[in-house]
Structure formats: C-alpha cells, structure tokens
Amino acid sequence: MSNPANISTSRRDVLRAGGAVAAVSGMASRAAAQPTEISLPVTSQVHLQVNGKPQTLELDLRTTLLDALREHLHLTGTKKGCDHGQCGACTVLVEGRRINSCLSLAVMHEGEAITTIEGLGTPDNLHPMQAAFIKHDGYQCGYCTPGQICSAVAVLDEIKAGLPSHVTTDLTATPELSAVEMRERMSGNICRCGAYSNIIEAMSEVGGLTA
Amino acid sequence: MKSFTYVRAKSPADAASMAASTSGARFIAGGTNLLDLMKLEIETPPHLIDVNGLGLDKIEDTPSGGLRIGALVRNTDLAADDRVRRDYGVLSRALLAGASGQLRNKATTAGNLLQRTRCPYFYDTAQACNKRQPGSGCSAVRGFSRQHAIIGASTACIATHPSDMAVAMRVLDAAVETVLPNGKSRQIKMKDFHRLPGATPHIETSLQSGEFITAVTLPKPLGGTHVYHKVRDRASYAFALVSVAAVIQADGRGRVAFGGVAHKPWRVEAAERELPNGAAAVAARVFADAVPTPENEFKRILAERTLAGVLSETRGRS
Numbered sequence: 001m002s003n004p005a006n007i008s009t010s011r012r013d014v015l016r017a018g019g020a021v022a023a024v025s026g027m028a029s030r031a032a033a034q035p036t037e038i039s040l041p042v043t044s045q046v047h048l049q050v051n052g053k054p055q056t057l058e059l060d061l062r063t064t065l066l067d068a069l070r071e072h073l074h075l076t077g078t079k080k081g082c083d084h085g086q087c088g089a090c091t092v093l094v095e096g097r098r099i100n101s102c103l104s105l106a107v108m109h110e111g112e113a114i115t116t117i118e119g120l121g122t123p124d125n126l127h128p129m130q131a132a133f134i135k136h137d138g139y140q141c142g143y144c145t146p147g148q149i150c151s152a153v154a155v156l157d158e159i160k161a162g163l164p165s166h167v168t169t170d171l172t173a174t175p176e177l178s179a180v181e182m183r184e185r186m187s188g189n190i191c192r193c194g195a196y197s198n199i200i201e202a203m204s205e206v207g208g209l210t211a
Numbered sequence: 212m213k214s215f216t217y218v219r220a221k222s223p224a225d226a227a228s229m230a231a232s233t234s235g236a237r238f239i240a241g242g243t244n245l246l247d248l249m250k251l252e253i254e255t256p257p258h259l260i261d262v263n264g265l266g267l268d269k270i271e272d273t274p275s276g277g278l279r280i281g282a283l284v285r286n287t288d289l290a291a292d293d294r295v296r297r298d299y300g301v302l303s304r305a306l307l308a309g310a311s312g313q314l315r316n317k318a319t320t321a322g323n324l325l326q327r328t329r330c331p332y333f334y335d336t337a338q339a340c341n342k343r344q345p346g347s348g349c350s351a352v353r354g355f356s357r358q359h360a361i362i363g364a365s366t367a368c369i370a371t372h373p374s375d376m377a378v379a380m381r382v383l384d385a386a387v388e389t390v391l392p393n394g395k396s397r398q399i400k401m402k403d404f405h406r407l408p409g410a411t412p413h414i415e416t417s418l419q420s421g422e423f424i425t426a427v428t429l430p431k432p433l434g435g436t437h438v439y440h441k442v443r444d445r446a447s448y449a450f451a452l453v454s455v456a457a458v459i460q461a462d463g464r465g466r467v468a469f470g471g472v473a474h475k476p477w478r479v480e481a482a483e484r485e486l487p488n489g490a491a492a493v494a495a496r497v498f499a500d501a502v503p504t505p506e507n508e509f510k511r512i513l514a515e516r517t518l519a520g521v522l523s524e525t526r527g528r529s
C-alpha cells in the first residue's frame with residue numbers, strides 16, 4: 001500500500017484550485033475564494049522504487065505511471081500501445097503484480113516498487129523468460145514484447161500462487177500449469193503479429209511444462 | 212486530460228464529506244475506468260479523492276454467516292478468496308470472466324459496480340448522448356445497437372451496464388454499504404442500487420452526491436451449483452453480449468440473473484419459479500416486456516439458449 005507522503009503543490013496551484021478544492025494534505029484551508037482562471041498544471045513530488053533504484057520525480061498530477069517511466073525516467077522498454085488498457089503493451093509489475101501502467105496515475109504509486117522489462121534482465125544477463133522468448137521466436141515486430149514478457153512472468157507466479165482463472169475447471173482445486181490456462185491468462189496482451197503460439201512455448205519452457 | 216487537484220482521503224467519512232463539498236469531485240480507486248474516461252474527457256473531474264489507503268481491502272466473515280467485502284478489495288483477490296470460491300462460486304466465475312489479469316489486479320469492488328457503459332456513442336464525444344450530455348439526444352436509438360439493451364430501456368437511453376461482477380452480486384442478493392457526507396451509514400440492496408435509464412440516464416445509481424461505498428455484503432451461502440456463462444465476440448477479454456448468473460439447487464429450483472441485456476443486472480424473481488420447467492419458460496417470463504431493436508433482437512434468443520446451457524450443465528453436476 002502506498003505511503004501517504006505529503007503532496008507538494010505550488011502557490012499557483014492553490015490559486016487554480018480555488019475556493020472549492022484546496023483540500024490537499026498539508027493545506028487545511030478549503031475556504032478562501034480565489035480566482036480559478038489560472039490554469040497552470042498541478043504538480044506533485046512522487047517517489048518510486050524503479051527496478052531497485054529510488055527515484056524522485058516532480059510530475060504533473062495527470063502523469064500516468066507509463067508516462068513517468070517513459071518520458072521522465074527514459075525507460076522506453078515499456079510501450080504505449082492503445083493507452084486505454086485494451087492491449088497490454090504497457091504491462092509492468094507493481095509490488096510484484098502486473099498492471100496496465102497506462103491506466104494508473106504515477107502519484108498513486110507513491111513509495112511502491114515497479115519492475116519494468118529493463119529490470120527483469122539485461123542484455124548480458126537475460127531473465128529466463130526473455131531468453132525463452134528469443135529461443136522460441138515469441139515475437140515478430142517486438143512492440144508488444146516487453147508487456148508480453150512482464151505478463152508472462154506474472155502469469156507463472158499467479159498459477160504457482162494458486163489463483164484461479166476463467167478456464168480453471170474446479171474453482172476449489174489448485175489450478176495447473178497448462179497451455180489452456182496460460183492462454184486465458186495472457187488474453188490481456190494483444191499481439192498484432194500473432195506470435196501467440198510461440199509465446200506459449202516460451203512460457204511452457206520457463207514454467208517447466210513438458211508437453 | 213483536464214487538469215485536476217488530488218488528495219488522499221483519511222477515512223471513509225472524510226472522503227464522503229470532501230466529495231460533497233467539492234463540486235465535480237470524484238473518488239479514484241483502481242482508476243481503470245475513471246482514467247480511461249478522463250483521457251477522453253468524457254469525465255472531467257476538477258478534483259480526485261484517492262481512496263486507496265483506507266484499509267478497505269479486507270474480506271471478513273459477518274455474524275449472519277455471510278461475507279463483508281471491502282470496497283477496495285481488488286477483483287483478483289475477491290475471485291481468489293477461498294470462501295468465495297467455495298461458497299459463492301458464481302461471483303468468482305463472473306469476476307474471472309471480466310477484463311484481463313492486469314485490469315483485475317487494479318479493479319476494485321466498488322469501482323466495478325460503478326463502471327460506466329461501453330455504449331460506443333457514450334465514448335464518442337462528437338455524438339449526441341443523453342448519458343454523457345443530458346438533453347443532447349441518443350445516437351444509439353437509430354444507430355448501431357447490436358450491443359444495447361433489450362429490456363428496461365427508454366427512448367432517452369438504451370445502454371447496458373457492462374459489469375459481470377454486478378450480475379453475480381444481484382443473483383446473490385448482495386447489499387452495498389455506504390457512508391454519507393453527514394457521516395451516517397446505510398445499506399442499499401443490489402436490487403435497488405442501479406437505476407433504469409428513464410428520462411435521466413446520467414443518474415445511474417441510487418447513491419447520493421458524495422456518498423462513499425465502504426463494502427459489499429453477501430448473505431449466508433445458498434448452496435447449490437453456481438454458474439456464470441458469458442457469451443461474447445471472442446473467447447476472453449471482451450464484454451458480454453449476454454451473460455447468465457445462476458445458482459441452481461438439486462431439485463431444479465434456484466435463482467438467475469442476466470447481464471448484457473439492460474441498464475442494470477436483470478433479474479425477475481417471479482420467473483425463477485419456472486426454472487424446473489426449463490429455459491424457455493423462464494425466458495418467456497423474464498423477457499415478456501422486451502423491446503429489442505432489429506440489431507439486437509438476437510439477444511433474447513441468445514439469453515434463452517445460454518440459460519438452457521447453464522441448466523443442462525447444472526443437471527449434469529447435481
């Protein structure tokens with residue numbers, strides 16, 4: 001859960017916020033009627049732990065986690081596909097769980113640990129899933145690949161943790177690692193090139209599934 | 212996206228009172244629906260109240276033998292809870308049939324109930340839409356209406372409610388617990404929670420201004436066989452065309468609610484008496500007043516056939 005650190009705002013932000021909406025932490029007053037025309041962006045300081053490194057950013061509150069990673073930290077491995085949660089290209093791990101970074105505000109991740117494709121492995125020291133995607137040709141153009149790999153790593157963890165899925169036959173049993181389970185769980189990652197069957201092969205290898 | 216200010220609520224009562232005193236303010240939970248709509252400027256809240264840090268992420272047993280699900284419990288965690296899997300399987304099934312693994316990790320119980328319609332004209336700001344802009348008209352009535360409601364709609368709006376979870380909550384007779392801006396709390400039955408569009412399709416629930424959801428409660432388990440069948444254009448990661456949530460007992464009696472057919476989860480208790488007589492008998496009662504468009508009249512037949520599938524599956528299992 002996020003650590004409720006104070007949100008710093010500038011004097012001008014308060015003016016913009018006007019009488020109605022100045023109830024930001026550390027600023028008790030909601031009273032004074034101020035002009036509301038000054039439309040400067042409202043900013044906030046955000047602390048993130050990205051791929052093991054602490055980062056402090058000064059961000060417009062509208063900044064999504066995806067834009068914070070790409071535009072502010074220049075970690076461009078995470079991709080912007082649809083920007084509406086429909087394609088999965090922006091998938092990252094937050095506190096070990098996969099999410100669509102495009103549908104989340106950076107400020108809502110104060111103090112949290114984020115893992116991106118750059119944090120899973122490096123070109124000289126690949127994560128087993130990265131290596132398996134290469135070996136099994138789990139991509140063509142490669143645009144969806146970072147999201148696919150982050151999701152794939154999380155999917156194997158989810159199955160191991162016993163989380164059920166839409167295709168789990170017996171809800172009360174522990175789900176098994178199978179191609180059908182992996183395919184269903186990967187449905188939030190769209191691949192325009194259609195590398196799906198090779199992605200499942202890569203995942204099967206890493207998960208230790210023998211055909 | 213329009214600029215906004217942001218604050219983290221300190222308590223449910225604090226959230227409700229801040230929301231009531233700030234015109235246009237919105238709570239933000241998982242953000243997976245609200246931020247989507249803010250990017251398109253369909254929602255333009257000047258102020259966001261983050262309700263994630265309030266400890267409302269627990270599932271507790273109730274004294275009456277049911278469950279109290281915190282408003283901020285993630286869809287993934289609710290679907291995976293052992294008690295829910297064992298005693299309220301229809302709820303796990305409905306959740307797991309919705310969205311994607313990534314989205315369910317963020318989506319919350321309250322946010323899921325309050326997600327807005329997927330009507331394409333609601334999403335297109337160049338089109339008239341009474342829900343988005345009251346009084347502007349409804350583009351769907353004479354437009355592409357394949358996805359739209361076949362029952363309970365009005366000339367002002369024929370949108371459906373897109374939630375899978377809500378259909379299961381309705382069949383389970385869940386109740387929504389809230390806190391009002393004056394600090395008082397109340398319970399709203401699922402039956403009364405979502406509204407029909409009528410002349411005011413922009414008013415979607417019986418929540419008052421600023422009212423904050425703290426939990427959803429489930430009565431004690433019903434037993435029986437729990438099924439959620441969702442029919443959609445692809446096998447995963449798509450909204451329902453039609454869905455059926457059912458709890459069927461060994462003697463053939465039970466409960467059933469339909470998704471994808473109306474502005475709210477659609478359940479007609481009086482029709483449930485027909486369950487032992489088969490799907491056609493139930494559907495004839497449930498959809499007696501249906502007014503489909505030429506493009507979505509298939510939903511009436513699809514709903515009946517989906518229920519027939521559910522009933523034959525439960526007969527096999529009980």
Ligand SMILES: Cc1cc2nc3c(=O)[nH]c(=O)nc-3n(C[C@H](O)[C@H](O)[C@H](O)COP(=O)(O)OP(=O)(O)OC[C@H]3O[C@@H](n4cnc5c(N)ncnc54)[C@H](O)[C@@H]3O)c2cc1C
Nearest residue numbers: 240241242243244245309310318319322323325374375424
């Ligand atoms: C690509 C995609 C596919 C999807 N597919 C499906 C699907 O197949 N089936 C399905 O059911 N859903 C689907 N969804 C929708 C998803 O389930 C919802 O976006 C999600 O449940 C919303 O929850 P949230 O916590 O993110 O809500 P938010 O976006 O944070 O909030 C939604 C609304 O609820 C209000 N709110 C939140 N919490 C409270 C509270 N405690 N009290 C009062 N008001 C509150 C907010 O102010 C806001 O108006 C899909 C979404 C996407 C993006």
Ligand code: SF4
Nearest residue numbers: 330340341349368369
């Ligand atoms: S059906 Fe409802 S949501 Fe869709 S265009 Fe008409 S008024 Fe808007």
